[in-house]
Amino acid sequence: MRKVLISGAGIAGTTLAYWLRRHGMAPTVVERAPAPRVGGHAVDIRGTALGVVDRMGVLGRLRELRTDMRGMSFVNGEGKTLVRVTDHTLTGGLTDSEDVEILRDDLTDTLASVTQEGVEYVYGNWITGIAQRTDGVRVAFARGEARDFDLVIGADGQHSAVRSLIFGAEKEFSHYMDTYLAVFTVPNFLDLDRWQTFHMTPGKLAGLYSARKNTEARAMLGFQSPELDFDRHDLEQQRKLIADRFVGHGWEVPRLVREMASSELYFDSMTQIRMDRFTEGRVALVGDAGYGPSPLSGQGTSLALVGAYVLAGSLAASLDHRAAFASYEREMRPFVLKNQALAAMNQKNQTRFRQWKQIQSMRVLPHLPFRDRLMKAAMRPLTEAANALALKDY
Numbered sequence: 001m002r003k004v005l006i007s008g009a010g011i012a013g014t015t016l017a018y019w020l021r022r023h024g025m026a027p028t029v030v031e032r033a034p035a036p037r038v039g040g041h042a043v044d045i046r047g048t049a050l051g052v053v054d055r056m057g058v059l060g061r062l063r064e065l066r067t068d069m070r071g072m073s074f075v076n077g078e079g080k081t082l083v084r085v086t087d088h089t090l091t092g093g094l095t096d097s098e099d100v101e102i103l104r105d106d107l108t109d110t111l112a113s114v115t116q117e118g119v120e121y122v123y124g125n126w127i128t129g130i131a132q133r134t135d136g137v138r139v140a141f142a143r144g145e146a147r148d149f150d151l152v153i154g155a156d157g158q159h160s161a162v163r164s165l166i167f168g169a170e171k172e173f174s175h176y177m178d179t180y181l182a183v184f185t186v187p188n189f190l191d192l193d194r195w196q197t198f199h200m201t202p203g204k205l206a207g208l209y210s211a212r213k214n215t216e217a218r219a220m221l222g223f224q225s226p227e228l229d230f231d232r233h234d235l236e237q238q239r240k241l242i243a244d245r246f247v248g249h250g251w252e253v254p255r256l257v258r259e260m261a262s263s264e265l266y267f268d269s270m271t272q273i274r275m276d277r278f279t280e281g282r283v284a285l286v287g288d289a290g291y292g293p294s295p296l297s298g299q300g301t302s303l304a305l306v307g308a309y310v311l312a313g314s315l316a317a318s319l320d321h322r323a324a325f326a327s328y329e330r331e332m333r334p335f336v337l338k339n340q341a342l343a344a345m346n347q348k349n350q351t352r353f354r355q356w357k358q359i360q361s362m363r364v365l366p367h368l369p370f371r372d373r374l375m376k377a378a379m380r381p382l383t384e385a386a387n388a389l390a391l392k393d394y
Contacts, residue, residue: 001026002315005139005149007127008156009036011043011104012287012304014111016155018056019312021118023394028149029119030141032126032156036112039264040104041183041218041295042067042091042209047386048335049302050100052309055391058110065106067211069095072196077250089196091209093298093382103211103218107301127152130165132281151321152283153311155304158271159232160289166280177294177343179270181222182242184263186256188217199251206246206253219256219263221246227269238267270294272343278332279325286311291336297343302386307332313394335389342385 002025006013009031017027045053045062053059071086092101129140130152140146154162164170190197192210198220199206207220223245231237243257273292278285285291287304294300311328318324 002150003028003148004151004153004315005030005127005137005147006153006155007160007162008154008287008289009033009108009112009121009123010155010157010287010304011108011111011301012289012308013153013155014108014115015052015056015305015308016153016286016312017119018111018115019309020315021115023312023316025312025315027119028122030122030125030127032124034124036105036108036123037264038105039183039185039218040266041181041220042101042211043104043107043301044092044298045100045102045107045305046093046299046302047099047383048389048391049305049386050098051391052305053100055309056111056114058114059100061110062100062102062107065102065110067092067101067103067209068194069101069196069209070194071095072198072209074198074200075251077199077201079251089209090198090207091196099386104301127161127165130162130283132283137282150282151315154283154285154289155287155308157288158268158273158292160285162283163285163289166283167275167285173273173275175272175274176227177270177272177296179222179224179296180228180267181220181270181295182238182260182265182267184219184260184265185211186217186219186259186263188214189255190217190252192217199249199253201249204246204249206249206251206256208252208256219259221253221256221260232268235265238265242267270296270343272297272340274340278329282321284311284325284328291332291340293336293340294343297339298382299339299342299386303336303339306335306389306391309391310389313392316394331389331392338385338388342382345381 004020004025004027006016006029009029013029017029020027069089069092072089073081074083075081125141125143128142131138137149137152138146154160188210196209203224205222208217211218221242246253272294278290286307310331314324314327
């Protein structure tokens with residue numbers, strides 16, 4: 001039985017563990033966090049990725065947990081509504097779509113719930129060294145003894161340690177997209193009912209949307225900036241950095257900054273990972289570690305789900321890991337490139353003039369008789385990219 005070490009217990013890692021186990025392999029998942037992480041933003045499952053979770057038997061449960069947003073508003077600094085729309089939202093696209101928008105931690109909890117049997121989870125530890133041999137891989141950890149595996153998979157996100165150990169420094173593959181985003185949980189103090197509210201100023205965006213049947217809310221603070229140098233593990237430094245950026249801002253921004261001080265914080269750059277190859281020897285990358293498209297694409301979660309399915313299936317289809325990895329690369333690369341292109345397109349809309357123009361367009365859109373056609377046309381590139389790969393049966 002193949003022993004496979006997966007670094008990272010996020011969306012890609014848990015999905016990969018499920019499919020490896022289902023194909024008769026023995027997965028071990030090592031995760032640096034001491035326990036499954038809570039909080040985080042809403043994510044989207046679209047197109048081909050819906051087929052992956054359906055085959056895992058969890059699509060029905062995920063639909064029950066979806067955010068079920070009814071629409072969104074943009075407000076000025078005094079809280080006066082500038083735009084109100086009900087046919088789409090900033091985070092989830094069309095409100096009447098078959099796509100599933102769900103909180104990240106609800107998704108990872110659901111995926112983990114079907115991967116417990118036959119999967120070893122090790123929390124509070126991480127990989128510090130990888131030595132490849134012809135017959136396997138010896139892996140060193142921050143805590144405990146080194147262990148031997150047949151394969152190692154990096155599913156450890158944008159700042160992948162596996163990628164750094166095997167492929168090179170992060171800066172070689174990281175393409176910054178001019179924006180930072182913070183997401184954290186707060187009380188639903190605006191009593192939002194499946195609703196999103198945003199306040200936009202030049203180069204900055206503050207937002208709040210209800211979550212978990214309106215019992216709480218998730219806050220967003222985003223800003224454009226030259227690339228910053230900060231400690232990813234120092235939350236207090238990050239909180240100060242964000243707070244300093246939003247000094248003097250109106251609407252509910254001061255309260256959001258105060259709430260951030262005691263909340264679990266997700267903060268990172270909008271960055272795309274571009275690599276010439278996703279595998280090296282007995283090591284492979286999946287999800288954001290190998291081809292993170294950035295949140296600007298809206299497709300990071302779907303790429304992680306599909307990538308994990310294809311990688312596990314390729315390994316099941318061939319006893320030779322080299323042939324399996326080659327198949328994985330061939331299958332995924334066109335899909336990855338098509339979805340990464342969405343982020344570049346959306347980045348162009350981040351200029352201050354284009355942001356202003358978008359708000360003006362949203363003001364008139366509800367009054368146009370052909371608005372449905374306009375919305376579907378605007379969503380067409382995303383729909384085509386999300387469905388650009390047909391799932392195989394392995």
